[in-house]
Amino acid sequence: MTAPTSQADDRIIDVWGPRTPHGPDEPWPDRRDQYLTVDETAVERWVQSACVMCSNGCGLDIAVADGEIVGVRGRTEDRINHGRLGPKGLFSWQANNSPDRLRNPLLRVDGELRPTDWDTAMSTIVAHARLVIDEYGPSATGFYTSGQLFAEEYYTQALAARGGIGTNHLDGNTRLCTATSEWALVESFGSDGDPGSYGDLDCCDTLFLVGHNMAETQTVLWARVLDRLHGPDRPRLVVVDPRTTPTARAADCHVALRPGTNVPFLNGVLHEFIAHGHVDRAFIDDHTVGYEALAKVVESYPPERVSELCGISADTVRRAAEILGTGDRLVSTVLQGVYQSHQATAAAVQVNNVNLLRGMIGEPGCTVFQMNGQPTAENTREAGADGSLPGYRNWQNDSHVRDLAELWNVDVLQIPHWGPPTHAMQMFRYIENGSIRFFWITGTNPAVSLPELARIRSVVGDDRLFLVVSDAYLSETAALADVVLPAALWSEKTGTFTNADRTVHLSEQAVEPPGEARSDLHAFIDFARRLNLVDRDGAPLVPWSEPEEAFAALTRMTKGRPLDQSALTYEALRGGSGIQWPVTETSLGGTERLYADHHFPTEADVCESYGHDLSTGALSEADEYRAHDPQGRAMLKAAEWEPLHEPVDDDHRFQLTTGRNVYQFHTRTKTGRAPQLHEAAPEVWAELCAQDATDLDVTDGDRVEISSPRGSVVAKVAIGDTRPGVVFLPFHYGYWDHDDGVPTAANELTRTDWDPVSKQPVFKVTKVAITKVTDRAAQRRDRAGTGAS
């Protein structure tokens, strides 16, 4: 039977496409989505790939004609999407053909970026890197990478930076989206790696979405859930979100709590589990440690207190706990509403605890997903291009570092491991005080995406800093660089990436990059060679030249670790579906679920970290961990609620929360250049509830100025169904496509603050004031300009 094909034309309006409902344990039916800008007969070839527009990782084929991409179609044989694609997947590839792609390197001469050739650009970069390393040492260099590159690129970057230059300063923008995912998994299970399978959604009977607007952030995964919600024996759905999102509208129980109160709510749920006997004592006794301490903490979170702290009714707490406590197959998922709030890791860990207390993990329909934001975020973590060492290795464990040194054939002291790999916000602080002087940003746009933009712009623009930016377009950040390298995009290079259920996909090169644009992989290899990075025997430290060799090295690096992919090859990934790691000689077809035996990688010799105090981030030491070695049991860790760092006050009566829109991604570098997506959400808006709009004397379409102690944004009002006192701004709207001086980036308002464990910045809770922009005020502003460019 061939799958029904759905037309893409209406996918902007009908975001999730037609339903294909099914019951529990029945397979999710296929539905092929495609979008072509030419007649199908004109397509010369289809090239296998997967979508890079969110963390879902939908398998797709790229259509090529005349050396250009002309469309995409979903792969029905892929386990992730069974043929479906979301609006961004269908349309965003058009940005690759955008006329404003960077075709040449740019070099700053007399204050201006001017086109140059690759050789000149790279020799300038290498000369500056050498100068800084010789004069100030390796720790004066830093690298800020992406959640958009391929695994091979991250690993090459990690090897060059950590093993070659010997700097501890390499992090990804994944710090903004999935650092908490990583650390919540590490704190509970001893190691990173999402335990579940998307197949668990097909057979669960209870769904718990915490701060996860799945309908807009992972549209195809939501289509999968909708097909269960519309089928027989639908699962019961609990959604925690201060906004009434499309996800929340589908819920049996919507918990519209006050922003910044995830921990007390979750403690309340755990309290109810214990009070009503909804805990699996046998599982807890056999497979966890820390129950008594957890029970003691949550004891003081009865529904009445939770009601007061969270601004919801006590009955809502009871009802949510009743639903979560009585199902047989529970899937919990977590995203930015937790990760970008204060107490991020503490809250995310409490969701792990929900599943652990219920004994629901490692079996079909039973798991917790600490979701990812970006398509290749998982790979920065696996490759060690973020705040951990490659292969989930523990920097505090000397034998793990020795392993790595042997693998790379470098001296063990060459690899910095005197402290945790530096997190992004700290790197920017080091630039601010002049102690990082060479900084290379790849595939990300901190001048729009980091908190407190006025500060970030001035930090990145500091004269002491030599700034390299690799991008496909002249982003707001690239415009501040000393050298800009034109980057090849997805479809113009080959590589692999891994989604939030550990499915690895191969994305093959379909077309040539424009002009002198090159893949980041080739840029890093070129850099490493020219900088003469060598191993202990004087051989090139980065011995590979092509992606497949890099992949082989990467999979070798994972051998024996929880993310073992040592038997995975490009050949295995060609044709058919993506494959879930671990992939070893004994599990060549992959592994659907981790922890099926309820054994967790928490042994002191194995674990990725000895753990943190959840409220301060204080590190545990090896001897301390060994003294209480959980030896394969999961760790239940409790946390008390802590008040917000910046509560609302008389001058700033609203809580700002920021987030993603279904049609846009990150800072719109791609989605803003795809006509359908751009037109669907062309400019920034502020979502307010009707009551607040009335109080402010504004209605749909009026302009408001939203201001925090750090800056302001002007946006059009869209009346929505958010919690009173809460205003929502999408974070996508920077300045590359308008120069009228009107501030539109949500991060003009946010503040420099991060979670003590995951170091993920707090984007979700900022106090702001809102005032109506009258015509006169707008004119005044237009005349004066705001300097936000």
Add this chain to the structure above:
Amino acid sequence: MNKIPILLQQLHESETHLAKEFRRVATREAVEQDVYYLGHRMATMCDTHAEKLRAAGERYEADLDPPEDSSAIGKLLGSLRHTASEMVGRRPDTGLLLLRDLRELYLMAQEANIHWIALGQVAQAVRDPDLLGLVSELHTETITQIKWLKTKIREATPQILVVPV
């Protein structure tokens, strides 16, 4: 008469000094966001420790005075320090000051730590379960403070001392 009040006084003094120092460092190093927020949190923790010690002290006839309430002038000084911190935040030599501050805090917290250990011993010797309960609850927080300071010092030292600026 036993000498328990002397120990209570010493510990109370350690905690009130530590609170004050955490607060001073947090505002002076305000440009280091984690030091700012966590420093204030830890100062509040110490305030609570001191308050609970005063309550416990009554039973042992220890005369523990609450620290002088200098909130008005304290706030003024705090905001001056905060502004100063932001003004010098880009200067390279601020790192050495940060290290000195953290080290000083670490030593002060260790003083409180050893007093807590001593008080735990005393509580056992006089068979006072309430005091013992208090010690085990609050001493853990002091240990967490020490662990955090150690974490921060370990992270910050190499960059500040090795990279010339």
